[in-house]
Amino acid sequence: EKFMPFVTELDFATGKLNPEGHVITRNLSHMKDMYYDQEAVRQLLGQNPLIYVVYNVVVPETAAHIQHCVTILYPGKVGNEYFMTKGHYHEVLDRAEIYFCLKGKGQLLMQTQDGAFASIDMVPGSVAYVAPEWAHRTVNTGDEPFVFFAAYPGDAGHNYGDIETEGFAKLSVEQNGEAVLVDNPRYGK
Numbered sequence: 001e002k003f004m005p006f007v008t009e010l011d012f013a014t015g016k017l018n019p020e021g022h023v024i025t026r027n028l029s030h031m032k033d034m035y036y037d038q039e040a041v042r043q044l045l046g047q048n049p050l051i052y053v054v055y056n057v058v059v060p061e062t063a064a065h066i067q068h069c070v071t072i073l074y075p076g077k078v079g080n081e082y083f084m085t086k087g088h089y090h091e092v093l094d095r096a097e098i099y100f101c102l103k104g105k106g107q108l109l110m111q112t113q114d115g116a117f118a119s120i121d122m123v124p125g126s127v128a129y130v131a132p133e134w135a136h137r138t139v140n141t142g143d144e145p146f147v148f149f150a151a152y153p154g155d156a157g158h159n160y161g162d163i164e165t166e167g168f169a170k171l172s173v174e175q176n177g178e179a180v181l182v183d184n185p186r187y188g189k
């Protein structure tokens with residue numbers, strides 16, 4: 001049986017999709033161990049801020065299809081570390097991805113299993129290519145929601161475990177009002 005073409009509307013003002021599709025909501029409690037300043041985490045956990053929401057268009061998870069979704073990453077910090085996504089490798093490691101920034105500003109942090117690291121600044125109009133085998137995480141370095149659209153092969157999948165274990169090589173933190181990348185003291189430990 002044929003898979004029929006269809007359309008999803010993206011609201012440029014909010015980043016939300018219509019229909020919403022499969023919605024994933026992540027609060028601080030879902031990723032508390034990922035932030036460096038654990039004292040700041042404890043202080044914020046009572047209010048348990050919403051960090052990001054992902055609206056996923058639902059298509060089959062096979063190589064023939066293209067997964068696509070929008071992420072709304074809210075502004076804020078845990079200590080001096082900016083709100084960020086969990087970050088992941090793709091389960092099928094060599095699957096690439098495209099990130100297209102629609103609103104706000106942020107950073108796309110990437111790293112490979114053999115220790116390479118890269119970061120790309122994202123502003124509306126930036127189309128970033130996450131090459132095969134690169135783990136990826138986004139960070140909101142601004143003061144409004146950072147909204148980006150993503151598309152990737154249907155069979156890619158998400159591997160969160162490796163990033164939970166190893167962390168990212170760099171932390172994105174505010175220093176004197178500026179977003180800077182600093183070495184993650186916990187990386188590789």
Ligand code: PA5
Binds near residue numbers: 071085086136158
């Ligand atoms: O497919 C992607 O890489 C993105 O849509 C992310 O899944 C999304 O931004 C949320 O990040 P994470 O999956 O790391 O929690």
Ligand code: NI
Binds near residue numbers: 088097152
């Ligand atoms: Ni991905």
